[in-house]
Structures are given as C-alpha cells and as structure tokens.
Amino acid sequence: GLGPLRTRLQVSASRGLARFVGRARELEQLREARARAQAGHGQIVGVVGEPGVGKSRLCLEFKQLAPRHCLVLETFSVSHGKAYPYLPLIELLRNYCEITAQDDERRRREKLTGKILTLDRALEDTLPYLFHLLGAAEPNS
Structure with missing residues (x-):
C-alpha cells in the first residue's frame, strides 16, 4: 500500500541526506x-529552477528549520495532474484539514467545516465552494 513517503526526496531523507551546502x-x-x-x-x-538544482532540498531544509509553533503545510505538483489546475490547492486543503482517503463525504465536510470556521467565522460563505472543490457536496445538493 501507499506509505507516508511520497517523493524521492522523502525516501532519500529517510535514509540520510548529504550535508546541505551552498x-x-x-x-x-x-x-x-x-x-x-x-x-x-x-x-x-x-522556488523555481531547472530539474535537479535543489529546489525540493531547499524547501525541506527550510521546513526543518521552522519554529515548532509554525504550521507548515506542503503540497506537490505531479505531472499527471496538469489537467487539474487546482490540484495543488486541493491537496494543501486536504493536508490542512487532515482529510484522508478513508474519510467519507460526511467526515470530509465535518473536518473542513471545523477547520475553516475555527480560522474565521466570516469564511462560512466559502464552505459550499470548498465542499465542491474537495468532493464533499453539501447534504442538500
């Protein structure tokens, strides 16, 4: 099955990386x-550059240096997702709301509603759009 390591860099980091320089x-x-x-x-x-120049490693090092009180969210663009322009945003929202593949529609709505309204009650009007984006249709739709 799928594990928590999604990129080559994550796999390499789990094995140990060379010293970060330059x-x-x-x-x-x-x-x-x-x-x-x-x-x-x-x-x-x-963060832009040619393949292999160290963009992912730079982001990994930055993330590891973040203070404990900082919320760090990350997402990835994948080549097969080019047809879906919002895919990185969708993944970012799923990560933030802790939505997993095992969550049914109702559970996705609950998690999304809880996180968004905790941020700011004024965001309540955005919920139907976010439900649609994350495939968690409103109960009455």
Missing part, C-alpha cells in the same frame, strides 16, 4: 519571508 542566501530569503508573514504581512514565495 544555499545560505536562498535560505535567508525564505527566513525573511517567514518573519514578514509572522509579523502579519502575508507572503508567497516561488
């Missing part, structure tokens, strides 16, 4: 973005 400037830029986000100034950071 990306201090990039790592510092990520730290600065995190500090601005923690100060209440939302941030989006794009």
